[in-house]
Amino acid sequence: MFSLTVRRHFMIAHSLPREAFGPAQGLHGATFVAEVAFRRRALNDNAIVLDIGAAGTVIEEVLDGLNYKNLDEHPDFEGKLSTTEALAQYIAQAVAAKISNDDDGRHLDGIDVTLRENPDAWATFSLDLNA
Secondary structure, eight states: OEEEEEEEEEEEEEOOOSGGGGGGGSOEEEEEEEEEEEEESSOOTTSOSSOHHHHHHHHHHHHHTTTTEEGGGOGGGTTSOOOHHHHHHHHHHHHHHHHTTSTTGGGOOEEEEEEEEETTEEEEEEEEOOO
16 A cells, blocks of 8 residues: 655634533634545556645645634534544545545545644544545
């Protein structure tokens, strides 16, 4: 299995209004480093998983919808908790939807999104695709 990982960062505001989240129940900001890995069993005819530039553009388009936004007011998170894990899933699914019609995108086996809040804490969501 081959993988290509592209990294970008974004900033959000949100609250996690449940007792389990302690002080994070209140509105606060978070800066994330998003690492998006594209998985493929075999390389394409150009001996790559996916064009790095194209992958970066897709990730930026998805993150633009989140960057500097208050997720408590974001329609895609209405009635949902915007935990790091939930954000990783959201990004993986949004990236997959954007590349599903791309020639190389149709041949991907999976997308893994890792969101790092700091060097000591991160969460990953792995989306398996039918290649």
